[in-house]
Amino acid sequence: MEHQKTSKQLLGELLDKHYADALHAKAEGKPVAWSTSIAPQELLETMGIHAVYPENHAAAIGARKHAQEFINHSEGKGYSVDICSYARVNLAYMDIQQCEAANIPLPDLIFCCNNICNTVIKWYENIAKELNVPMILFDPPFNHEYEISDQNVKYIKAQILHAITRLEEITGQKFDYDRFREVMKISSETSRWWKKASLLACAKPSPLNGFELFNYMAIIVCMRGTKEGLELFKLWHDELQEKKEKGVGPWKDGEEKYRVMWDGIACWPYLGDTYKVLKKYGINMVTSTYPDSWYIVYDENDLDGMARAYSSNYVNRNLAFGTDNIIGIVKDFQLDGIIYHSNRSCKLMDFRQFEVQRKVEASTGVSSVIFDGDQTDPRAFSLAQFETRIQALVEMMEAKKRMGGAFYE
Amino acid sequence: MYLGVDIGSSSSKAVLINRAGMVCGEGIVNIGTGSKGPQISVEQALRQAGIQRCDVRKCVVTGYGRLMYEGADRQITEISCHAKGVKFLWPTASTIIDIGGQDAKVIRVSINGIVENFVMNEKCAAGTGRFLEVMARVLDCRIEDLSGLAARGNPGVVISNTCTVFAESEVISQLAAGMSIEDVALGAHKSIAQRIAGLCNRIGIADAVVMTGGVALNHNVVTAIEKEIHHPIIRLEDPQAMGALGAAIFAREMEAGNS
Amino acid sequence: MSKAMSLISELAYAGQRPKDSILKAMNETGKKSVGCFPIYTPEELIYAAEMLPVGMWGGQTVGTLADRYLQGFCCSIMKANTEQALLGQYDFLSAVIVTAYCDTLKCMIENWKIASPQLNLIPMVYPQNRKIPAGKEYLRDEFLRVKKELERISGKKITDQEIQKSVDLYDEYRRTMQEFSDLVKDYPDMLKAKTRHLILKASYFMDKRIYTEKVRELILELSKLPRENAFGRKKIILSGLIAEPDGILDIMTENGMVVVADDLAHGARQFRTIAPDTGDGLNRMVERVAMQDGCAFLYDEKKTRAAMLIQMKEKYQADAVIVCQMKFCDPEEFDYPIIKKELEGAGIPSLYIEIEQQMDSLEQLRTRIQSFSEMLA
Missing domain, CATH: 3.30.420.40 (ATPase, nucleotide binding domain)
Structure with a gap:
């Protein structure tokens, strides 16, 4: 009987395949796109254009502790130390084109969606300029109102149609609407299973060690529109479901004492270090802002729904929505605490954090802490400072537990 | 024991x-x-x-x-x-300002002594004891002399930079521009006080406010913070x-x- | 004092004292005022609503109130605006328009709703895909939405004809400013770098019609005077967000520099593009935004800003470009390496200075500007 692979094995294989396929496509003269992480990849998948994701690639370089050499290169070109470190890593990779993490081919097309920040417009403009390749921009307007307005949906939908025309011009091929329909269906389905799996962490103890979200995230970004991606998340879900039914917690060698959420992006160069500090105190990061970010769900062939979905991620929403979202997470996951990452790279996340923290604390009484770090610049983080703040969080959570816990239902 | x-x-x-x-x-x-x-x-x-x-x-x-x-x-x-x-x-303390060598923090404590929330300086050392060490070195004085020097200073020197390294060069150029050591010391204290007041604004401040840490021995800094936060600060003996x-x-x- | 000099000092004075100038303008015209955040806002609509659009580009306020909302690595202009709002210094405004050109501005919209609810915040998003029909349609919809908000605040309907007239006025203002800016090279003593800056700055705090008339008059008076001797001066083009603290401009003057043109968001980017004469007022506004390029805040697939600077260098026979980089301003920070590379390629000397709006000591910058000037000699 063939030995069934675990989702973790499959994850590794798929990721290797993702990078290998891109290099292979390039070698065969097929077009490759560089895309932002929450962009309508459905269009590229439909056209058979292989996409790679500079954010993920920069994160991988960071996690392998190689970011510094790339950052030095970019800063040497005149990039400020204050801009996004993913951009600094990627803009250097564009020149160096060699790293130990995984290599990606240079793009023939830039595919940029600023629902995650306006910084990506600037970053991708520079790639397009330096490599002299066309750029397609999706511009879902920032939703300063609580809901996504019809006016915004209309504009985004028109941009999707415009992008299809441009893709046809660039590739000289017709857009296959039947294939598109199929990809839309798979993409939504993959998103559903991603969310469904991550929600299993609501169980107490959580079968999920939330740092795994940071690993699995690579596939929800890179292979959301593929059957392999979908199968992976189904498998992952089933594994977690089984653990949940058996009442198994996140670790073999430790008990889940506190349940927290991580707000913001991981500190990739210190992924292992931050994980170990939390685990040492029995803190399981049961969830983060990642599950909802790739919950991009709509009905097949519903372009309005698709437009709306690509504008719905929380960083593109207003503060009231962001606050309600976290309050909901505190309740659903029965959190004891929140760890907010004040990430030097991400002003859009940072500059609302203080107010969100106050509002969430006022509404739920949950303990929280803000620490300073960066997604990929190793210089902007201090492990000793991080540990002190986490330990102080533990002391606050412990005191609250003794007093009867946070006051959510 | x-x-x-x-x-x-x-x-x-x-x-x-x-x-x-x-x-x-x-x-x-x-x-x-x-x-x-x-x-x-x-x-x-x-x-x-x-x-x-x-x-x-x-x-x-x-x-x-x-x-x-x-x-x-x-x-x-x-x-x-x-x-x-x-x-x-x-026992009536509600807000604690602690400035140590590496960190500056403001801690909010409940009536029964539980830490409710706290905020700390950003990763760089501006607003901490380390900042004063650097200032003392640039001004060529002992760190314990800063308080006395600043007490004799006239207000007006502003050291606004957010980072200790930049503040250092700013102080050097202030001295080069003819500012007295006393005035610059006072400016440095005000700069720390503003950083602390910023932390206080984030967390909210309630009386009584108590200050701890080595920097609290510098009476001029404590006074500067009182001015910025508009609350009296309890000075502890130790x-x-x-x-x-x-x-x-x-x-x-x-x-x-x-x- | 010559007529020209008295106009210059009147305008520079207005530029130097934002709040006094605005209150004076409100008093003289009987109009309400509406605050306009950087970078661009539909000022034409505010003016058509018979209110005064006034600029909100930071200030010299440093404090600790904004720390409640913002980390230390937020740009100094946004920190100063927030500090001033929390101090109640903007309470005389009837509304404030904040746009979402960058990530920091998006957060401004959200924090200000909570921090200063009395200010009648009108958030607005300019489309980045501003050249395609969908983007134009979206911008028109945004203008209509903001128009409705302005009508609510002013209690008065804005007619199409009023918008047309307002766009005409703004075109006249923009042409006048282009003409004025081109005159500076001929009058480097009367229009020193800081004076030029303050005159441009005054446009943010005066009634646009009155301001334009004054600048028109100044141009006329200047044309009666002989050109000043500019021999030996270094002709400089400024690029970046804003040339403040304006002490840096004095340092430039002291080092024999004259600002012959600028590519500052706070300066010429406001007036270098004129609305085309097609369709109704709103359409002209939309098309103008679509036409404007070379700005860090407007998506530009071809990234034409550096090429534009090189053209400007030719047009004004400039010696060098000085990039005034506002620290923590991401969009400008991303443009710089490309500008640097292309200017180097074209053999144009450039100097990069990193500034915060409320720097008190400019000694380090003095050294840099002075040595750059020595290098150009």
Whole structure:
């Protein structure tokens, strides 16, 4: 009987395949796109254009502790130390084109969606300029109102149609609407299973060690529109479901004492270090802002729904929505605490954090802490400072537990 | 006896208390983690109390170097320890400002002594004791002289930069432009005070406000902070020792079993 | 004093004292005022609503109130605006328009709703895909939405004809400013770098019609005077967000520099593009935004800003470009490496200075500007 692979094995294989396929496509003269992480990849998948994701690639370089050499290169070109470190890593990779993490081919097309920040417009403009390749921009307007307005949906939908025309011009091929329909269906389905799996962490103890979200995230970004991606998340879900039914917690060698959420992006160069500090105190990061970010769900062939979905991620929403979202997470996951990452790279996340923290604390009484770090610049983080703040969080959570816990239902 | 040790980045403090909570011995040394400082401060405290190390029933360590210290029964963050120490001496305290060598923090404490929330400076050292060390070096004076110098200074020098490295060059150019050492020292204090006031605005401030940490010995800084936050600050006799005192109280509670 | 000099000092004075100038303008015209955040806002609509659009580009306020909302690595202009709002210094405004050109501005919209609810915040998003029909349609919809908000605040309907008239006025203002800016090279003593800056700055605090008339008059008076001797001066083009603190401009003057043109968001980017004469007022506004390029805040697939600077260098026979980089301004920070590379390629000397709006000591910058000037000699 063939030995069934675990989702973790499959994850590794798929990721290797993702990078290998891109290099292979390039070698065969097929077009490759560089895309932002929450962009309508459905269009590229439909056209058979292989996409790679500079954010993920920069994160991988960071996690392998190689970011510094790339950052030095970019800063040497005149990039400020204050801009996004993913951009600094990627803009250097564009020149160096060699790293130990995984290599990606240079793009023939830039595919940029600023629902995650306006910084990506600037970053991708520079790639397009330096490599002299066309750029397609999706511009879902920032939703300063609580809901996504019809006016915004209309504009985004028109941009999707415009992008299809441009893709046809660039590739000289017709857009296959039947294939598109199929990809839309798979993409939504993959998103559903991603969310469904991550929600299993609501169980107490959580079968999920939330740092795994940071690993699995690579596939929800890179292979959301593929059957392999979908199968992976189904498998992952089933594994977690089984653990949940058996009442198994996140670790073999430790008990889940506190349940927290991580707000913001991981500190990739210190992924292992931050994980170990939390685990040492029995803190399981049961969830983060990642599950909802790739919950991009709509009905097949519903372009309005698709437009709306690509504008719905929380960083593109207003503060009231962001606050309600976290309050909901505190309740659903029965959190004891929140760890907010004040990430030097991400002003859009940072500059609302203080107010969100106050509002969430006022509404739920949950303990929280803000620490300073960066997604990929190793210089902007201090492990000793991080540990002190986490330990102080533990002391606050412990005191609250003794007093009867946070006051959510 | 119960021992509390607070190992900071630039100083080490030890406090011994007895079962009744009375301070029996204290040691403060101006060298911090990674040195013999912690050991010397403990020895000082033991000598003052007239006891041996084996007479210590429980020991709690806190501060930047707490994770490296062997021989403690427990380690607790300086946030909880400062709150503990201050509440013991000043039960009505609601806000604690602690400026240490590496960190500046504002801690909000509930009536029953629980840490409700705290905020700390951003990763760079502006607004911390380290900043004052750099200032003292640039102004070519001892760090303990800064308070007296600033007291004689005239307001007007602004050191606005957010980072210690930049502030250093800013101070040098202020001196080059003919500003007096006294005026620049006052400007540096105001710069720290503003950073602290910013932290206070984030967390909200309520009386009584108590200040701890070595920088609290600099009366001019305390006055500058009072001006910025528009609240009076309780000046403790021994602000440096609050972390160690809190740790010692935790040690005592450990044995009482109510920790 | 010559007529020209008295106009210059009147305008520079207005530029130097934002709040006094605005209150004076409100008093003289009987109009309400509406605050306009950087970078661009539909000022034409505010003016058509018979209110005064006034600029909100930071200030010299440093404090600690904004720390409640913002980390230390937020740009100094946004920190100063927030500090001033929390101090109640903007309470005389009837509304404030904040746009979402960058990530920091998006957060401004959200924090200000909570921090200063009394200010009648009108958030607005300019489309980045501003050249395609969908983007134009979206911008028109945004203008209509903001128009409705302005009508609510002013209590008065804005007619199409009023918008047309307002766009005409703004075109006249923009042409006038282009003409004025081109005159500077001929009058480097009367229009020193800081004076030029303050005159441009005054446009943010005066009634646009009155301001334009004054500048028109100044141009006329200047044309009566002989050109000043500019021999030996270094002709400089400024690029970046804003040339403040304006002490840096004095340092430039002291080092024999004259600002012959600028590519500052706070300066010429406001007036270098004129609305085309097609369709109704709103359409002209939409098309103008679509036409404007070379700005860090407007998506530009071809990234033409550096090429534009090189053209400007030719047009004004400039000696060098000085990039005034506002620290923590991401969009400008991203443009710089490309500008640097292309200027180097074209053999144009450039100097990069990193500034915060409320720097008190400019000594380090003095050294840099002075040595750059020595290098150009």
